[in-house]
């Protein structure tokens with residue numbers, strides 16, 4: 001295991017923050033694909049994650065709430081996985097959108113990806129309190145998948161790293177009404 005346990009994210013806190021009103025990837029998912037607990041704009045009980053392009057890569061910011069604790073003072077690992085998951089899906093979707101010649105703000109919806117594989121390394125405990133910053137980049141873009149690596153920082157310190165395989169959402173995953181499901 002060669003995880004870099006000492007890595008610091010060079011940019012100062014606040015750098016890369018999008019201007020107020022900037023369009024997020026999740027703002028441009030089609031309505032049928034905007035219900036995700038992590039990042040669906042139509043899910044009032046969800047986390048409401050928003051991912052922006054900052055010129056070199058993607059960034060998602062989220063301040064965990066007290067109920068997101070693992071033990072007092074530290075963030076629950078499942079929440080960290082969710083942040084990396086939704087951030088990476090948005091990063092993959094944006095890469096596909098760019099490959100199709102679009103830019104955020106174009107009228108066409110951003111294509112939706114689902115998680116085929118989610119691998120998270122927890123490098124150090126993540127403090128509960130500061131805003132968390134997730135940065136991602138596409139390391140492989142194929143015809144049927146994108147592989148994204150994302151890093152999660154607290155106070156500029158790298159706390160977790162994820163590698164995620166994203167695949168375009170199968171058509172079978174749309175068409176149900178919210179609240180409707182099997183089982």
Ligand SMILES: CCCCCCCC(=O)SCCNC(=O)CCNC(=O)[C@H](O)C(C)(C)COP(=O)(O)OP(=O)(O)OC[C@H]1O[C@@H](n2cnc3c(N)ncnc32)[C@H](O)[C@@H]1OP(=O)(O)O
Nearest residue numbers: 033036089113114115116117142144145165167169170173
């Ligand atoms: C509806 C949108 C909501 C989005 C919410 C945000 C993210 C989520 O929480 S999604 C929910 C959790 N995820 C799911 O439920 C997905 C369930 N799984 C599936 O539906 C399918 O397995 C699916 C679509 C991911 C892949 O289907 P499959 O038929 O295997 O795709 P396929 O075309 O063969 O594979 C595409 C590529 O992905 C790769 N791949 C597929 N599965 C995996 C995997 N588990 N690990 C690694 N790579 C994989 C394949 O190897 C292939 O790569 P390549 O093109 O290099 O050969």
